[in-house]
Amino acid sequence: MSVIGRESSETADGAARRHPIRYVSTHRDLPGGRREAVDLATALQRGLAPDGGLYLPDRLPALDLDSLTRRRSDPYWRVAQTVLAPFVEGVLPPRDFAALCAEAYNFEVPLEPVDDGLWLLRLDRGPTASFKDFAARWMARMLRAMGGGTPQTVLVATSGDTGSAVGEAFRDVPGFRVFILYPRDEVSEVQRRQLDRIGANVMAFAVEGTFDDCQAMVKQAFLDPALAPLRLTSANSINVGRILPQAVYYVYAWLRVCADGGPVAFSVPSGNLGNSFGCELARRMGLPVSRLILAVNENDEVPRFLATGRYEPIVPSRACLSNAMNVGHPSNLARYVDLYGGVLTRDGRLERLPQMGEMCRRLESVSVSDTETVECIRRWWRERRVLLEPHGAVGVAAFERLGGQPRPAVCLETAHPAKFPEVIERELGFSPDPPAAFERLAGRAPAVEPLPASYEALRARLQREMG
Numbered sequence: 001m002s003v004i005g006r007e008s009s010e011t012a013d014g015a016a017r018r019h020p021i022r023y024v025s026t027h028r029d030l031p032g033g034r035r036e037a038v039d040l041a042t043a044l045q046r047g048l049a050p051d052g053g054l055y056l057p058d059r060l061p062a063l064d065l066d067s068l069t070r071r072r073s074d075p076y077w078r079v080a081q082t083v084l085a086p087f088v089e090g091v092l093p094p095r096d097f098a099a100l101c102a103e104a105y106n107f108e109v110p111l112e113p114v115d116d117g118l119w120l121l122r123l124d125r126g127p128t129a130s131f132k133d134f135a136a137r138w139m140a141r142m143l144r145a146m147g148g149g150t151p152q153t154v155l156v157a158t159s160g161d162t163g164s165a166v167g168e169a170f171r172d173v174p175g176f177r178v179f180i181l182y183p184r185d186e187v188s189e190v191q192r193r194q195l196d197r198i199g200a201n202v203m204a205f206a207v208e209g210t211f212d213d214c215q216a217m218v219k220q221a222f223l224d225p226a227l228a229p230l231r232l233t234s235a236n237s238i239n240v241g242r243i244l245p246q247a248v249y250y251v252y253a254w255l256r257v258c259a260d261g262g263p264v265a266f267s268v269p270s271g272n273l274g275n276s277f278g279c280e281l282a283r284r285m286g287l288p289v290s291r292l293i294l295a296v297n298e299n300d301e302v303p304r305f306l307a308t309g310r311y312e313p314i315v316p317s318r319a320c321l322s323n324a325m326n327v328g329h330p331s332n333l334a335r336y337v338d339l340y341g342g343v344l345t346r347d348g349r350l351e352r353l354p355q356m357g358e359m360c361r362r363l364e365s366v367s368v369s370d371t372e373t374v375e376c377i378r379r380w381w382r383e384r385r386v387l388l389e390p391h392g393a394v395g396v397a398a399f400e401r402l403g404g405q406p407r408p409a410v411c412l413e414t415a416h417p418a419k420f421p422e423v424i425e426r427e428l429g430f431s432p433d434p435p436a437a438f439e440r441l442a443g444r445a446p447a448v449e450p451l452p453a454s455y456e457a458l459r460a461r462l463q464r465e466m467g
């Protein structure tokens, strides 16, 4: 059994002797699994490991908390550079990496005090107003920096937030062309506008079918040798490049909130568990975390798994107000299970049970119903004049359900309320002001084409690009 460990200490000459961090598959111990460790560029390009597993770093660097604390008022991009530097050691020169982080994180990251020792971390100030901007912007720039100048095509299927975050992240990035497939009748009005108006090197396809159709079409394109000249890359949410940068805001919040260096609790609105996994990584790198709450909606397979040790995916997933969390089989659960010594396959079979006692001691998961979600939105507005949207409200409600302790604590707000005008209007009677990021959409021409839900149609369209 190979368990991924943390280093105990970090010294200057130690750094020179260590091998660069490499990436291993969560399927490495299965029959047919691959034990090879690959470099960051390969892991980012591939997304999924060839044996079907997900990549994880083969070791985790130790955070230098003293030095971080001495620079506690550093801007977000500097914290990102410091926390992520060990992952790009030997990959990018430090100066280039600093510039990359400054360019990726050119927006605010507000920590709003909402109660005694309780903060709301608003991760909604990026160009598409969801936390997915943090990872997508970093990953797009990393792929550019490591791509060697060969043109590449990003192909992504989306049910909403991921597509626009990835599209905006690659907009105007030289050498990349992006195609986004979304189900025409399954996205909200706000989401449609965000997807249709990226433009420049990004084209949206409004597919006359479901999200599953979009995903199946994209999957087939990756297997089609006729499209090889396009150099397709996926940028999807299972990519390890979408996980690493999500460790940063936990460190950033701790620096701002814990003046005495003590621990902090986090409540994370969760679907595929990628966001919270960033916290798990930061904790294993040495961040003092008193409680990590995986707050889920009525898709409650994770709390059930922690309670029973039995894992039963929910198929199809339940449709809840916090729609970006309607996930019945979270892809990143396999990464958690791996860190706790088990193996979970892509199709949801537990091949080796993780250390459940340890897992339950360090992770808590709470399921919040739609009724509780809207109740929380209304109460927080009435009592505190704090505006939550459905995803953030699930995180807050979960923290309250567990007694609202310990403090200090940080609840993550993962999207801007203006992305959910229907819910806010119905519950609170007004429509939220749009974030600044939405204004720039008005000045852009639509860049969208209809597409039948057939692979042949997608292939013909992409072949025109090769023309």
Ligand SMILES: *Cc1c(COP(=O)(O)O)cnc(C)c1O
Pocket: 130, 131, 132, 161, 162, 269, 270, 271, 272, 273, 274, 275, 276, 324, 325, 391, 414, 415
């Ligand atoms: C994607 C998303 C989530 C869920 O994040 P995971 O990393 O999949 O757990 C939560 N809130 C919003 C607004 C999202 O877009």
